[in-house]
Amino acid sequence: MSDTNSIGLHSGSASQLAERLNALLANYQIFYMNVRGYHWNVKGENFFELHTKFEEFYTDLLAKVDEVAERILTLGHQPVHAYSDYFRLASIEEEKSVHDGEACVRGVVKGYQTLIELQREILSLASDADDEGTSSLVSDYIREQEKTIWMLNAYLG
Template identity: 75%
Template sequence: MSSNNTIGLKKASASQVAKKLNELLANYQIFYMNVRGYHWNVKGRQFFQLHEKFEELYTDLLTKVDEVAERILTLGHQPVHAYSDYVKIAKIQEDKNVQDGETCVRGVLQGYQVLIELQRELLSLASNAEDEGTAAQAGDYIREQEKTVWMLTSHLS
């Protein structure tokens, strides 16, 4: 029996990468729901601007949820798919009943900080496993999200 999976990666390394991807997936799912809640509940002078921005962000997050889950499957593993598991695994906590625009933006920034940190860990792990597909995906996400963090931080200044 081969020690490599169907895409030519060592099974043990792919398993470690898939585990980190499942951790990332859990954080994306909780973060997605937080941003969706900000979109629904934000109030105040910046309502229109933030309501639109949060919709843009949660739409992107939902796309990434699907991409991360598909990457796990590509590696030959199963994505976690129960919210009860997401809550146990995720570093990002549920953010409930937030309405103030500035507090919502700070919640988005905190979520991206967690995602970026996890994706840097994933990038290193994937690179060591010679998993270019996962490394490229993580690198693309980091680049996009660092720019978003800069823009949101500028918004708060």
Template identity: 65%
Template sequence: MQTNRIGLDSDKSKQLAERLNTLLANYQIFYMNVRGYHWNVRGPEFFELHVKFEEQYNDLLLKVDEIAERVLTLGHRPMHAFSDYLENSEVKEAKNVTEGKLCVQGLLQGYKQLISMQREVMELAQDAQDEGTATLMSDYITQQEKTVWMFSAWMG
């Protein structure tokens, strides 16, 4: 078995890096969707949601960087062209969404997709004995499940 510079199986690391790149593409599209919700939300919940969406996109941006750096740590190159993000993302662009509940529905759907993908990445990471990636995914899932619960409670 050939290993990479951090002692992980090279083939499994390559597969993980590819899945992380797909996750990265989804994060980038979701990040832009949440920025759009922040900028464009209208109505009686404006002040509350405007702040909450800003909290969300700031957190997503940190995770974008962490995922890209994890790809590099595994010895591969992170995607960095928006055209690649669009081509590889399951999260679809949200355009011209302004109504608060529709924005929150989009937020919840995006997190549902990310959590599912992160569970898959975590399983691959565990199989590869990649504790760093598995822990990162576990931490994201834990935080995002709580976020889903809170926004779901807001929806009623």
């Protein structure tokens, strides 16, 4: 009996990666809804600019939710899909009634910082497990999100 999964990764490593990817999935889902809320509720002189930008962000986040869930399935595990699990696993907290544009942008920066921290942890685990698929996925996310943080911080001044 083999100790590897269907894609040739050590079963224990795949299980550990799937667990951390489920935490990432939970954080993406909560962050997605926060950014959706910013999009809907932002007010102020930069409304049009931020409303459009937040839509761009949440559209990208939704695509990543699907990619992370499918990676978990590829590893041979089940992605969580209940909000009760998301709240239990996520370190990003839901935000309610945020209207101020600057506060919304700061919330986006904070959310991306949290995702990057978790993705770096996953990147290290994936590297140790010789899991190039997961490494590539989260490495691309990190690169994109670091640039987004830089741009948002430039926006904030």
